[in-house]
Amino acid sequence: MTASRDASLSAPVTAPWWRGAVIYQIYPRSFADADGDGVGDLAGITARLDHVAKLGVDGIWISPFFTSPMRDFGYDVADYCDVDPIFGTLADFDALVARAHELGLKVTIDQVYAHTSDLHPWFTQSRQGRDGDKADWYVWRDPKPDGTPPNNWQSVFGGPAWTWDARRRQYYMHTFLREQPQLNAHSPVVQDALLEAAKFWLDRGVDGFRLDALNHSMFDPQLRDNPPVADDGRVRTRPFDFQEKVFSQSHPDVALFVERIRKLCDRYDAIFTVAEVGGARAEIEMKEYTAGAHRLNSAYGFDFLYAESLTPALIRDTLAKWTGAPGEGWPSWAFENHDAPRAVSRWCAPEERAAFAPLKKMLLLALRGNVILYQGEELGLVQDDIPFELLQDPEAIANWPLTLSRDGVRTPMPWRVDAPNGGFTTGTPWLPMGAENLSRAVDVQEAEPTSLLHWTRSLLALRRATPALRLGSFEVIHADDDVLAFVRRHEGQAVAGLFNLSSRPVALPEGLAIAGQVLASVNGASLEEAGDLPGYGGLLVALPG
Structure with a gap:
């Protein structure tokens, strides 16, 4: 593997920092544990930021670290404006931001606007009755005359997207777990509260947001039934997959909320906002949410994250959707993340991984758009096999054994091959680390000049120095x-x-x-x-x- 820079291609880049940037995703539970309790934390991230900066990326995205009962590992937020004690304190977060900025790294954090935890004070108040000041902050509906849910919508994690609450004698909606009640983001008051939460973090120095499941944040107020999907012979493991999500998500008003988010972010300097958009209309919605200069900077979907193979046709067809036409937004791409299995385990045979991983990395970093690297991707980590009795992922537990476990891509980062638990923690890690990934530890690859770690650094340097690769x-x-x-x-x-x-x-x-x-x-x-x-x-x- 060789990489070099052509000085004739190097030129000052005047585009915003985020355009063509490479963002390194950190899943805080699994990155580095500073206090020895077996769960990664903010202090652990800060201690390991030198590794990230040395890669040559432009910034980091930190998955949720907010106060949460952890039913969905932080995507069930109980307080938008505080740090869960398992991850540390607000002072720890401030120290992380300061250190990242010292190292030249921008800081992007998750915002979850489709739902909260059922332990959030907003929901606690909302479920008390139909007349309180937060009564309509969530999606409540009366049952049908026969007592069944208001419509046929299904949750991602299995079963109806409605749970009965005896206090209000109504059903509340939840697209994901029953412990993740759906916010009524159609309400301007709810939007105001969410924007106040965003402002809280902007005032603490964050440089942008990754907006989780943004197209799930609004639904059809008429609650019309979703139609069934056509039978294409595909094996479906969840009731959710039997419906076209025509009415349960992706309401056109999401784009108007996006404009409010962008207006707030424009009050701060060099802010980067990227939306996660999935579903059958992902391409359309990605472009809607990023059109012009008054909406989000970027969006990413699942074109590669769940693809069964990496083919020329997949690259051609996916990139062809983004031509750079006037007013068109800017895409972001990821081959792996905290929800999608490791690409080297999906896209090649085990005996081919040593050859495939560097090719995959070079191709990803040559694509037009932003690149999101998931932690450990620079090491070529594989999908760990987690036995059922050790699973933590609620989706994998509910759909065992037909759904690939998200836990297998969330196992700890291996830092030192000869240290207990790979140097991730001095305690018992919340998920086990496989031997194959331990053999790919950072210190092992640091000592080997031809390792994937060094290759990643050289490719990132090449992309940064070559405007045609970054912006072309x-x-x-x-x-x-x-x-x-x-x-x-x-x-x-x-x-x-x-x-x-x-x-x-x-x-x-x-x-x-x-x-x-x-x-x-x-x-x-x-x-x-x-x-x-x-x-x-x-x-x-x-x-x-």
Whole structure:
């Protein structure tokens, strides 16, 4: 693996810091544990930020660390404006932000606006009766005459999206766990409260937000039934998957709420907002939420996160949706995150991982858009196999064994191969770490110049120094079953990418000769080879001016 920078391609970048940025996602429970209780914390993150900064990323995204009963591990927020004691204190958060900024890292945090915990004081007040000042802050509806739920909507984690509450003699809606009641984000008063929470963190120095499940934040007020999906032969493991989510999410007014979020963020300098958008209308909604200069900066979906294989067609078709047309937003891409299985476990055979992982990394960092790297991706971590009796993930427990456990991608970061629990904690880790991932520990790869860790650093340096890779257009010039070729252009600079996404050597198609200076090469790929590209071979080439 080799990577070098072409000085002729380097130029001052005048775009906002977030455009083309690489963001490193930190799942705080599993990154680093400073107090030895087996759960990662904010002080642990601060202690390990040097590792993140040394990678050469632009910023971090920290998954929820707010006060929570942890039924869904922080995505059930009980207090938007405080730190859960398991992660530390507000002072710990302030120290984290200060250290990140010292190291030149921007700080992005999650905001969860679709629901709260059922232990949030707002919900505690809302469920007391139909006349209180927070009575309509959540989605309450009377039962049908026969006592059944108001409609057929289903929850992601199984069963109806409605739970009966005897105090109000009504059902409340929950798209996820019953302990995550749906906020009535249609209400301007609720929006005001959520924006106050955002302002709390902006005033503490955060540089942006990742907006969780944003398209789930509003629903059809008429509560019309969702229609069934067409039978396509796919095995469905959850009732949620049997419906087209036409009415239970993605109300057009979400875009108007987005404009309020952006207006607040514009009062602060260089703020970056990125929405998580899933579902059948993800592409449409991603563009709606990022259109023009009055909505969000970026959005990302699940094009790659749950894809069964990495193919030229997948890259071509996904990137083709974002052409850079006037007024179009800016996409973000992730191959892995805290909800999606490790890509090296999904996309190649175990014996191919050593060759596939560096190719995958080079391709991800060559895409147009922002890149989100999930913790441990720089080490090539694999999906850990968690036995049923050790599962923590409520979705995996409910749908065992047909749903891939999210726990397998949430296992602790391995820092030192010879330390107990890989140096993650001195206590008992909340999830076990597999031996294969321990063998990929940071200290092992730090000592090996050809490791994936060093390769990641070199690719990030190349992307940062090459405006065509960070900001350029993306034109696919060839895509067949195995080979993907594209050109990225920016202000007279051009970089070509040539990738063999199969494990076997392939002959390059006729007419696909690329000439120029090789910026990066993986698995023996070379311009000097007579028309052959080795298995999982890849090249980034600076084209002549």
